[in-house]
Amino acid sequence: MTAAVFLVAELRRARVRRGWSQDELAKAVNYSPSMVSAVELGQQPPTPKYLEQFDKALDTGGLFGRMLTDLVSLDRAQPWLRGRGAIIAQAKMLRWFEPLYVPGLLQTESYARAVFEAGGLLEPEDVEPGCNGSGRLPLARHCPRRSPSSW
Numbered sequence: 001m002t003a004a005v006f007l008v009a010e011l012r013r014a015r016v017r018r019g020w021s022q023d024e025l026a027k028a029v030n031y032s033p034s035m036v037s038a039v040e041l042g043q044q045p046p047t048p049k050y051l052e053q054f055d056k057a058l059d060t061g062g063l064f065g066r067m068l069t070d071l072v073s074l075d076r077a078q079p080w081l082r083g084r085g086a087i088i089a090q091a092k093m094l095r096w097f098e099p100l101y102v103p104g105l106l107q108t109e110s111y112a113r114a115v116f117e118a119g120g121l122l123e124p125e126d127v128e129p130g131c132n133g134s135g136r137l138p139l140a141r142h143c144p145r146r147s148p149s150s151w
Contacts, residue, residue, distance in 0.1 A: 003071035012040045028057035
């Protein structure tokens with residue numbers, strides 16, 4: 001079960017526990033009954049605004065908004081990357097073998113763009129704006145700051 005599926009199930013559970021129908025919830029959160037139904041059936045993802053209204057109507061203290069930002073965002077990360085930050089933070093040494101490219105943590109933005117655009121695989125406008133390494137920078141702080149000659 002993904003975090004998004006869990007969130008949707010909990011939304012329905014909270015509504016039922018309150019004893020409200022979908023129509024009653026729709027009135028309380030100022031959304032249409034069809035939107036409430038679509039969210040509960042997983043046909044429409046709940047928006048941050050929807051969850052804010054839901055939290056207010058059911059007086060949950062912002063629980064569902066936090067679930068969206070803290071749990072569901074984990075679903076967006078590739079499965080093999082989840083938890084890597086904690087592992088890297090505890091590591092005494094990182095070893096990385098990359099025969100064809102400069103390893104990701106050492107890449108500059110211009111190098112990453114050149115790799116993505118090489119061979120005509122992607123047009124420059126198709127390269128994601130996030131290829132500036134922003135996802136890697138927090139991990140890079142765990143890399144040693146020694147000069148290459150000492151490696």
